[in-house]
Amino acid sequence: FFCVFCRRQGEPPLENGFLPYLGCALQFGANPLKFLREKQKKHGHIFTCQVAGKYIHFLTDPFSYHSLIRQGKHLDWKKFHFATSAKAFGHGSIDPAEGNTTENFHHTFIRTLQGNALDALIEAMMENLQYVMLQSRASKFQPNTWVTEGLYTFCCQVMFESGFLTLFGKEFNPNHDKNLSKRETERARILNALENFKEFDKIFPALVAGLPIHLFKSAHSAREKLGEALLHKNLLKRDNLSELVMLRMLLNDTLSTFDDMEKAKTHVAVLWASQANTIPATFWSLFYLLK
Known part of the structure; x- marks a missing residue:
């Protein structure tokens, strides 16, 4: 059984994709830049996509990055860095x-x-x-x-x-x-x-x-x-x-x-x-x- 989230009021536009669990993973993996540009044109600068079982928020407006970075105390950058490095490069966790x-x-x-x-x-x-x-x-x-x-x-x-x-x-x-x-x-x-x-x-x-x-x-x-x-x-x-x-x-x-x-x-x-x-x-x- 696969659970599919639905967009709630006030949340960014949501793309669940056509495949259960994978969602938009195949399109994103084939050409990330083309995928993001298409979704930006369709939804605007902020949107959410299901990718390999995870729901990822994309912020594509560079003039808004500083507003996100100011929320650093609410974001666990180290945990993300450790997990991303192990996932991408194939070594054990460096946490x-x-x-x-x-x-x-x-x-x-x-x-x-x-x-x-x-x-x-x-x-x-x-x-x-x-x-x-x-x-x-x-x-x-x-x-x-x-x-x-x-x-x-x-x-x-x-x-x-x-x-x-x-x-x-x-x-x-x-x-x-x-x-x-x-x-x-x-x-x-x-x-x-x-x-x-x-x-x-x-x-x-x-x-x-x-x-x-x-x-x-x-x-x-x-x-x-x-x-x-x-x-x-x-x-x-x-x-x-x-x-x-x-x-x-x-x-x-x-x-x-x-x-x-x-x-x-x-x-x-x-x-x-x-x-x-x-x-x-x-x-x-x-x-x-x-x-």
């Missing part, structure tokens, strides 16, 4: 109350992403941006050869490769190791990780909405491959790991009961957080500068 880890993530990020640690991270990012644009990308082409590609592809490749090297280091030292084949091998691995990242990122809204990742075979495979690349045994082979990743590796090993793959998937979460908004923001910033 200390669940007993899988005692790491205080807020303190970890303050320690490694502020002050002197942030200065070092910015400096490393600048060095890697220059390396990627002036050496890594140019190494496979003849000198003075022009390369043409789309602006979004350019931003995607440059920001992902630079960000990946900044967080997770290099398998070689570019200042001492002049072996071109090693550089090309390293870049090929990172660009392969980029393809896996994009495949996984496409269905991220559906995962947050509650759909199981096993419905998306290619995205599930992509997430597992990202996890394999970020296993601790593989990260230990790399030089110049960021302070954030080194500390997270230490705390994973000493304060958690996660297995090796679950530890790696917490690093996938860090990778996603560093790239998911950075790449689009870089593209639009560069687009308007060029325009």
Whole structure:
């Protein structure tokens, strides 16, 4: 038996969908942006949809976000973050109350992403941006050869490769190791990780909405491959790991009961957080500068 809620007076417009329990899940998972635009056009800026057994309220007016954020004392952001991370990335719960880890993530990020640690991270990012644009990308082409590609592809490749090297280091030292084949091998691995990242990122809204990742075979495979690349045994082979990743590796090993793959998937979460908004923001910033 399935229960279907009915809209009550004063509540936002309600979409139950055509399928019991799943509701609008399939349409939302197939193309979240198109789905939200259609419902916004039909219902206005605020509406409710049944997605995989849950009723989710959507607020699509950016000028109203501040009114919602002001109600923070009535909203449990931490509980949502913990649940969403475990659901999307496939590791065990990182809520200390669940007993899988005692790491205080807020303190970890303050320690490694502020002050002197942030200065070092910015400096490393600048060095890697220059390396990627002036050496890594140019190494496979003849000198003075022009390369043409789309602006979004350019931003995607440059920001992902630079960000990946900044967080997770290099398998070689570019200042001492002049072996071109090693550089090309390293870049090929990172660009392969980029393809896996994009495949996984496409269905991220559906995962947050509650759909199981096993419905998306290619995205599930992509997430597992990202996890394999970020296993601790593989990260230990790399030089110049960021302070954030080194500390997270230490705390994973000493304060958690996660297995090796679950530890790696917490690093996938860090990778996603560093790239998911950075790449689009870089593209639009560069687009308007060029325009």
